Amino acid sequence: MLTIGIAGGTGCGKTTVVNQIIEQLPVEEVGVISQDSYYKDLSHLNYEQRSKINFDHPSAIDFDLLHEHLEKLKKGETIDQPVYSFKEHNRTGDAVPTPPRKVMIVEGILILTNPEIRELFDIKIFVHADSDERLIRRLKRDINERGRDLQEVLDRYQNTLKPMHEQFIEPTKEYADIIIPNNRYNTVAIDIVRTIINEKLV
Numbered sequence: 001m002l003t004i005g006i007a008g009g010t011g012c013g014k015t016t017v018v019n020q021i022i023e024q025l026p027v028e029e030v031g032v033i034s035q036d037s038y039y040k041d042l043s044h045l046n047y048e049q050r051s052k053i054n055f056d057h058p059s060a061i062d063f064d065l066l067h068e069h070l071e072k073l074k075k076g077e078t079i080d081q082p083v084y085s086f087k088e089h090n091r092t093g094d095a096v097p098t099p100p101r102k103v104m105i106v107e108g109i110l111i112l113t114n115p116e117i118r119e120l121f122d123i124k125i126f127v128h129a130d131s132d133e134r135l136i137r138r139l140k141r142d143i144n145e146r147g148r149d150l151q152e153v154l155d156r157y158q159n160t161l162k163p164m165h166e167q168f169i170e171p172t173k174e175y176a177d178i179i180i181p182n183n184r185y186n187t188v189a190i191d192i193v194r195t196i197i198n199e200k201l202v
């Protein structure tokens with residue numbers, strides 16, 4: 001199994017890059033795991049308490065479960081990837097059976113911060129977009145798709161997102177084998193990554 005980690009700050013375009021990479025690859029050969037599925041279960045807290053959690057700090061992620069799942073996939077076992085709700089700030093209780101594939105892509109803001117997880121990646125990619133571009137994209141996405149309002153996104157950006165990005169996420173760029181500039185759609189970079197994957201698939 002070829003395991004690819006794709007990191008980068010919120011709104012840099014990780015999910016979009018993953019979708020572009022897998023678009024022309026055989027469905028049965030490639031699987032995707034999102035770090036968002038591994039936000040810790042917060043069922044013991046009420047909505048008000050959950051909404052105050054710092055979701056940009058590594059401690060928000062259940063890295064033990066993610067590690068266990070990646071090890072299982074490497075052994076050829078199917079895992080149950082938890083489903084996460086950004087509207088509820090919690091896991092839904094559902095899970096998606098995720099079988100092992102020749103290529104597994106793991107994407108998320110914090111996946112390169114954890115040394116044990118980093119070790120499991122054959123290729124580490126960091127997607128870069130400038131912070132103003134990321135904030136604009138995040139505002140649009142969170143309001144349109146994640147049930148947030150302008151004030152919520154801006155407060156979260158100032159209080160947690162920006163400082164956490166500078167402290168934890170941006171420094172992981174140094175672990176990347178490939179950095180994709182993504183202020184604009186970067187089809188050349190996508191083609192290069194796809195070529196690398198195709199070489200491994202034959």
Ligand SMILES: Nc1ncnc2c1ncn2[C@@H]1O[C@H](COP(=O)(O)OP(=O)(O)O)[C@@H](O)[C@H]1O
Nearest residue numbers: 010011012013014015016137141182183184185
């Ligand atoms: N290169 C790009 N140029 C303009 N908009 C983009 C680009 N890449 C992604 N987007 C848009 O920005 C938003 C955030 O992208 P997404 O892939 O969800 O980022 P991430 O997964 O890194 O948070 C989405 O609405 C997406 O359509």
Ligand SMILES: Nc1ccn([C@@H]2O[C@H](COP(=O)(O)O)[C@@H](O)[C@H]2O)c(=O)n1
Nearest residue numbers: 009010011055056086089090108109161
């Ligand atoms: N309940 C939550 C959980 C996470 N977030 C934010 O999501 C961002 C990570 O996801 P991306 O798709 O943008 O990479 C992260 O910056 C968290 O602030 C949230 O808003 N609510």
